Amino acid sequence: MTGLPLHRRVLAFTCLLAACTGQPQPLQKPLAPELAMPNALRVALLDADLPAVAETVRLAAGKSLAVKIADWPLPTAADGQFTASDVVVPLETLTLAWQDPQRLRLTAQLGKTAANLSLVLTGQAGCAVGWQAEDAKLEVDAEIVRAPSGGLVVQASGTPIATWHLAKVTDPAACLGKLPPTLPASLGDHLRSQIGVQLAEHLNQAFLPTLATIFAASLEQSGRLTLAPTAVPPIEMRFALQFQDDNGHLATHSGALAQANLAVSVDGDRHPCAVDVPLPVAVASPLAQRSPPSGPAFLRRALVLDQGLVQRLAWLAARSGALCARAPTTLATTLAPGWAADLLPQVDEWIEGPPTGARFWPGSSPVTRLIDTPAGAAVEWTMEEGQLEIIARVADTEMTVLTVTGGFRATLLPHLQGTHALAFDLVAVERLSTHQSSPLLGDLATPPSEAALSALCEAALQGIFAGEAVLPLLALSPGPLPSGTVLTHVDRAGDALWLWLEGGQKP
Amino acid sequence: MRVRRSTTLLRLLALVGALWLAAGCDKDSAKCETGLCPSGFACNPGSGLCEALASPATSTSGLLGRLAAVRMADGQLGVAAFSSERKSLLWMRESQGDWQPSFLAGPAASAQEPPAGHTSAAVTDADGTAHIAWRRAGDGTLWYATQGANGWQREQVMAATPGTVGAALAIGIWQGQPILAWRALDIQNIRVARKGADGWLVEALPQPVALPGDATAPVDLGRSLAMVVMPSGPAIAAYEATRGDLVVAVHPDANWSVARVAGVDAKTGADQGDMGMPVAATLGPGGELVLAYRDRLNDRVMLARAKSGVVSHQVVMDGQRLDEVHQTTRSDLLGSVLSVVVLPTGLAVVAAQDATSMRVRVAAEKPAGGFTTYTVPGTLQAWPTLVTQPDATAACLWLDLANPAHPGSGRLQRWNVPRGGE
Numbered sequence: 001m002t003g004l005p006l007h008r009r010v011l012a013f014t015c016l017l018a019a020c021t022g023q024p025q026p027l028q029k030p031l032a033p034e035l036a037m038p039n040a041l042r043v044a045l046l047d048a049d050l051p052a053v054a055e056t057v058r059l060a061a062g063k064s065l066a067v068k069i070a071d072w073p074l075p076t077a078a079d080g081q082f083t084a085s086d087v088v089v090p091l092e093t094l095t096l097a098w099q100d101p102q103r104l105r106l107t108a109q110l111g112k113t114a115a116n117l118s119l120v121l122t123g124q125a126g127c128a129v130g131w132q133a134e135d136a137k138l139e140v141d142a143e144i145v146r147a148p149s150g151g152l153v154v155q156a157s158g159t160p161i162a163t164w165h166l167a168k169v170t171d172p173a174a175c176l177g178k179l180p181p182t183l184p185a186s187l188g189d190h191l192r193s194q195i196g197v198q199l200a201e202h203l204n205q206a207f208l209p210t211l212a213t214i215f216a217a218s219l220e221q222s223g224r225l226t227l228a229p230t231a232v233p234p235i236e237m238r239f240a241l242q243f244q245d246d247n248g249h250l251a252t253h254s255g256a257l258a259q260a261n262l263a264v265s266v267d268g269d270r271h272p273c274a275v276d277v278p279l280p281v282a283v284a285s286p287l288a289q290r291s292p293p294s295g296p297a298f299l300r301r302a303l304v305l306d307q308g309l310v311q312r313l314a315w316l317a318a319r320s321g322a323l324c325a326r327a328p329t330t331l332a333t334t335l336a337p338g339w340a341a342d343l344l345p346q347v348d349e350w351i352e353g354p355p356t357g358a359r360f361w362p363g364s365s366p367v368t369r370l371i372d373t374p375a376g377a378a379v380e381w382t383m384e385e386g387q388l389e390i391i392a393r394v395a396d397t398e399m400t401v402l403t404v405t406g407g408f409r410a411t412l413l414p415h416l417q418g419t420h421a422l423a424f425d426l427v428a429v430e431r432l433s434t435h436q437s438s439p440l441l442g443d444l445a446t447p448p449s450e451a452a453l454s455a456l457c458e459a460a461l462q463g464i465f466a467g468e469a470v471l472p473l474l475a476l477s478p479g480p481l482p483s484g485t486v487l488t489h490v491d492r493a494g495d496a497l498w499l500w501l502e503g504g505q506k507p
Numbered sequence: 508m509r510v511r512r513s514t515t516l517l518r519l520l521a522l523v524g525a526l527w528l529a530a531g532c533d534k535d536s537a538k539c540e541t542g543l544c545p546s547g548f549a550c551n552p553g554s555g556l557c558e559a560l561a562s563p564a565t566s567t568s569g570l571l572g573r574l575a576a577v578r579m580a581d582g583q584l585g586v587a588a589f590s591s592e593r594k595s596l597l598w599m600r601e602s603q604g605d606w607q608p609s610f611l612a613g614p615a616a617s618a619q620e621p622p623a624g625h626t627s628a629a630v631t632d633a634d635g636t637a638h639i640a641w642r643r644a645g646d647g648t649l650w651y652a653t654q655g656a657n658g659w660q661r662e663q664v665m666a667a668t669p670g671t672v673g674a675a676l677a678i679g680i681w682q683g684q685p686i687l688a689w690r691a692l693d694i695q696n697i698r699v700a701r702k703g704a705d706g707w708l709v710e711a712l713p714q715p716v717a718l719p720g721d722a723t724a725p726v727d728l729g730r731s732l733a734m735v736v737m738p739s740g741p742a743i744a745a746y747e748a749t750r751g752d753l754v755v756a757v758h759p760d761a762n763w764s765v766a767r768v769a770g771v772d773a774k775t776g777a778d779q780g781d782m783g784m785p786v787a788a789t790l791g792p793g794g795e796l797v798l799a800y801r802d803r804l805n806d807r808v809m810l811a812r813a814k815s816g817v818v819s820h821q822v823v824m825d826g827q828r829l830d831e832v833h834q835t836t837r838s839d840l841l842g843s844v845l846s847v848v849v850l851p852t853g854l855a856v857v858a859a860q861d862a863t864s865m866r867v868r869v870a871a872e873k874p875a876g877g878f879t880t881y882t883v884p885g886t887l888q889a890w891p892t893l894v895t896q897p898d899a900t901a902a903c904l905w906l907d908l909a910n911p912a913h914p915g916s917g918r919l920q921r922w923n924v925p926r927g928g929e
Contacts, residue, residue, distance in 0.1 A: 232780075232804045272827075272836035324837075350571055350591065359840075363833050385833075389863065391840060395572035395589070396626065396674045397890065398843040399862040439865040440887070440908065 024223025024239075031222070031240050031265040038244060039284035040264035040309040043215055044302045044498075047256045050096040052296040053210065057106060058094040060206035065089045067198045069115060072190050074179070080121040082129070082187060087115045089199060098253035102246075103141045103157050106207050108199065110136040115191055119175045127175035131191050135165035140200050142208055144215050144251035144260060152217035152243050152250050152260075154208045160200035164192050213482045213504040214301045215251050215260045219243070222265075228322060233271075235320045240265040255289050259304075266312055271321025277365035280315050282308025288494035297488070300502045307370050307495040310379060314366045323360045323386075323464060331355045331463040335455060340392070342449035343456065344401060347440055350394050351401060357391040358460035359400075370492050371411075377492030379412040379424065384432070388460055400439050404453070407432025410461055414490040414497070422487060422499060426465045429458040567599050567606045568592075568918035570906050573844065574892040575627045580635020582897050586904060587627040587639050590615065591916040596624025596641050598659075599919060606919065611652060611659060612641060621645045628678040630685075638685045640664070640678045647672045649689060651702075666700045666707035668693065677734035681741050688743050690729035697729040697745055697756070699763075712756050715747065715765045719776035724749045733788035737796060744798050746783040753783030753800050755813070768818045769800060769811065780804050787845040792853050799823065799857045801842035808842040808859045808870070823857045823870045824880045839863035846893040848901050856901040856924055858891035867891040867905045869924055883922050885909070890917075893924075900926050 045053070069084035090111030099105045113133050118126040139161040147153040169176075169184040176184060222240035243250045244261045251260040270276060284306040292300065317323070331354060340351045363385030371380045390402040409432060412424040436453065437443050482504035489500035569592030576586045583601040590597045595613025599606040610616040612623035627641035637654045647670040652661035664687060673690030680686070684702045691698040691711065700707040714726050727748040734743045740758035747754045752770035756763050767773065770782035781803040791797050796813040806826030812819050826841030844860035854872040861868055867888040870878040883891070887908035893901050901924040906917030 273838070275833050275835055359838075361830070361835070361837050389840075391862075395591075395890075397573070397860065397862070398840065399860075399865070399889075400840055439863060442887075 024221065024225050027222050027224060027238055027240070031238060031267055035265040035267050035279065036240070036242075036263040037265070037282050037284065037306075037308055037312060038263045039261045040282070040306050040312075041219075041241065041262040042287060042304040042306075042496075043219070043251070043260040043262075044287060044304050045214055045251075045258045046290070046292050046300075046302075047098070047253075047258075048292050049297065049300045052298060052300060053214070054094040054096040054106065056299050057096075057203070057206045057210050058091055060210060061091060061094075061203055063091055064111075065091060065199060065202050067195050069117075069191060069194050072187065074183075080119065082117045082119055082190075083126075084115050084117045084191075087113060087191075087195060089113045089195060094203075098258060099141060101252040101254060102143050102249040104143070104211065104253075104258070105139055105141050106203060108138045108140075108203055110138065110199075113195070117187075127173050129175050129187075130170035130172070131167070131188065132170065133164050133167035133192075136163060136167070138162045138196060138199050138203065140203050140207060142204070142211055143249060144211065145248050146243075146245055146250060152215065152220060154211040154215065156200075156204050156208065160196060162192060162196035162199075167192065210299070213299060213485075216481055216504075218481070219262060227317075227320070231321065233321075235268070235271075235317075235322055237266060237268045237316055237320060239267075257287070257289065259287055264309055264312075266316050268316050268320040270319050271324070273321050273324035273361065274319045275362055275364055277315065277319070280308070280311050280365075282306070282312055284308055285495040287496065290493045290498075293489045293491060293498075293500055297502050299504055300488075300500060303499040303501060305497045305499065307368070307497075310370065310497065311368045314368045314381060318362050318365050318383075323362050331358055331459050334462075335459050339452065339456065340401070342452035344438055344441070344444075344448070345446075347394065347401070347438075352393040352396065355390050355392045355401075355456070355460070356398055358463050359389040359391070360461070360464050361387045361389070363387065370495060370497055372492060373411065373413065373427075375413055375427070377414065377490065377497065378427075379414070379497075380409065381412055382409045382432075383407060388457060390456060390460055394440070402436060402438050402448075402456070404431065404434050404436050404457060406434030408434075408457070408461065410465070412465070416487050416490065422490060424465075426458070426462045429454065429461050431457060567597070567608050568910065569916045570597065570919060571916045572625055573627075573890050574904055574906070574919070575629035575639065576892050576894045576904055577629045577631045577637055578635075578894055579631060579637060584894060584904075585629065585631075585637050586919065587611070587624070587629050587641070588906075588919065589624045589627070594622035596627060596639075598639070611639065612643070612650060612661070623650070626674050626676050628676045628687075630678045630680055632680045632683065638678055638680065640676055640685075640687050640689075642672050642674065642676055642689070644674075646670065647692070649676070649687070651678075651685060651687065653685070664700060664707055666709035667691075667698065673729065675729050675732045675745075677732055677743070679734045679736040679741055681736045686734070686736070686741055688729075688732055688734045688741075690732065695725065695727045695729075697732060697743060699741075699743070710763075712743070712763055713765055715752075715754050715767050718767065718771060718773065728754060731783065731785035733786050733798070735788045735790050735796065737790060738794040742788070742796050744783070744786045744788045744796075744800070746786060748784070750778070751781035751783075751803070753786060753798070753811075755796070755798075755818075757796075768813075769809070769820060782809070785843065785845050787847045787857075789847050789849055791849045792851055797847060797849050797855060799845045799847035799855075799859075801845060806838040806841045808845065808857060810847070810855055810857060810872075823878050824859065824868060826861065826863070841868070844890050846891055846903075848893045848895050850895060850901060851899045856893055858893045858903050858905075860889060860891060865889060865908065867903065869893075869901075869903050869922075871901070871924055879925075881924070885920065887917075888920075896923070900924060 067087045071081050071083050073081040092111045093109040095107045115131040117129040120126045141157040143157040144154050220243050224238050226234050226236050228235040241262045241264050246252050335354050340348045367382045369380050371378050384407045388404040389400045392401045409430040410426050411428040413427045414424050417423040485501050485504040488502050491498050569590050570588045571591035572589045574588050579585050586599045588597050593615035595615035596611045598611045599608045623643040624641045625644045629639045640651045649664040649667035649672045651664050652659045671691050671693040673692045675690040677688045686701045688699045697712045700709040729745045730748050732745040743756040745754050752767040755768050756765040783800045786800040789797050798811040800809050808823040810821050810823045826839035828837050830837050840862040842859045843862040846858040849855050857870045859868050865887050867883040870880045888905045891903050891905040896902050903922045907920045908917040
């Protein structure tokens, strides 16, 4: 196994929800309850996005629905019945609105609907009768609940409500004259019931899976992931994500959004190179109200990562040895030729080529916070104490040529990698009271060039952070999200990172 | 030293002598190309003249890079090293507890010659005569010299295409003739040249035996290499960079046989790490191949013994170090330079560069098994190499870099390894 080529890209955020290195293996035992951070991850659906979701349902259901009308025997005589051809019901509009914190209502406004019927009496020719309705709507409700089996399920709630206006039976051939006067009303009831039940069933077939795409039950999972299989030893993390119940309901509406909250537990074995620091206490902040990042979008929702979860993942990564475990690491090739001239002029002549590697030895545990930068939301990662070692070839021999000891602060800018994964570019490194020395020369008599040192540290940390396990956060593909889901935006609101998702096929 | 024209009689005589020496040795001369200058002189292909060799040097300091050490016929040591101060190949011969240095190649040996000797290798033949090969980095040429009765005689190895000679080089003696192995940059493989009656016969090593799951990626062989000559023929140990494996090539008959011996599971082809950069080789008392190699991902130095077709591996030492302040374990960059010898008792001694603390560590195998590890006294040490001593012990040579006046270059030092790993 050899060193991997370095792409400047990144600190790849990977694999909490999905395994870029393979599917999670089952946990050998459940994670301790005290490891769980409530509300660490949320699925948020903004009210502003409900019209687009409703349109998604309408497209899935079809713009008009064919309803079969069953034959209706005459209630007062066994010698006849009404028969009808299929009725086509136009779905003019669909709207979505939360009825209460747990129930989402889909309202379908139906277009003009007409049924052609035939009254057939024994021994007589059929006689044409009509029925039509011009103003009708149908309401179906859904809720996201804990299923008896334990999983999350989106289910219809209550009885569909159909409201009919201007519905009437027409009798152009005077077929109904010999029948009881209440029969037309009964016939109307029969038709409304037939149409309503079938329409509700049809709408739910589009509505419930659409909601299930948004509030994906598959987010709830647990397991073991090998984040860095080539590191020595391989870096493994254990995790569990569980939807939180609110009186049996897993998604609730408040303000201008609905959210389903997940408690996230993470754990991993401590690598001998990592400082033994306990799991950071983290309490998720309330979800900030906000507007969608752009105009209407197809099935848009957000995965919201609380800052505390980012902090715990950074802690876990450092604890697991992601910063220091020996793994193929190369430096970014952004350093100019002669990079050592301003750093180690005494031995520059004998240093061949760019640095061949770097190592980082943490003397503390990283602290992260979300910040805004001119380029957008970012993660600020601070290691108060650590040592960075720069390795280069001297007279054809790999040697540690420079050590930088002190604090380091990195700014990690999220960006989308393709349409599925989130990656972070290390865009800046700040040194906090560092001290430089060279094993070849001892303490440096003259301080190295600040610019050259900064460039070197940035390149070195980019190389180290390019390891997939340095801040394992999220990879959205192939992952547990419904296939076809794409990641479109990343931004920050309050103490949370919002990952905007769109699309997805029905599970 | 180049002979020049002078108006004095003495110098005129010298000029006459020099012209005689240079007869037939201009740049169009076949003699020059085949290196047929008198003993103690060598043909400078730039000038086409024979030039005296082994210009006296005054110091064994100002050195940089790997050392090539051999034991001479008289039991004394000879060491080839690169003088960073003079950018020349320095030959140091042990004499009564001191070193007698002289320049063999480069501008300090001949004013017209470009820097030479960054990489060198040395071996002695059955008579104790030293043979040295070196690379001239500037033009990527390969050179060879042997020590005759009247001094060094050197030649360019024309079989090695200029510009293609990489920085890994080894030399051995096979059937009384020198055999060279070097990394050939044009084919990313190892070329081997054996001196014969008609000059150097050159060939490239074949590909290693394919394993299950072998990728089709091209083999990149020889960024590090070592060679010894076993009773059955030469053996080359080398690093294969595409997969990060240690490869061994043997020549039991008319053909080379090349196989991966570490870094991969020979049965399944599964990756087992990054092994063999660098590698060092020696022979055991029974003529068996003994290798020291680096396990890069684990910062370990390993020892491999090949006997009866079976290769056994053991850990010699690792780079783990306790950080008492943080109560953590760090791993030093251990083994970026390696050297191995086997004592007449069959016990191995391995020297390794700790390239994080710039110290030399020596591990001596104990009769009961395992190793005793020493850190060589001093500071700022680099490029260790081991030699066996007449008293059946080992000595470690290295460069002491702790000289503020000459940062980045070192002075040759020596430390005797305690007997028996005690």
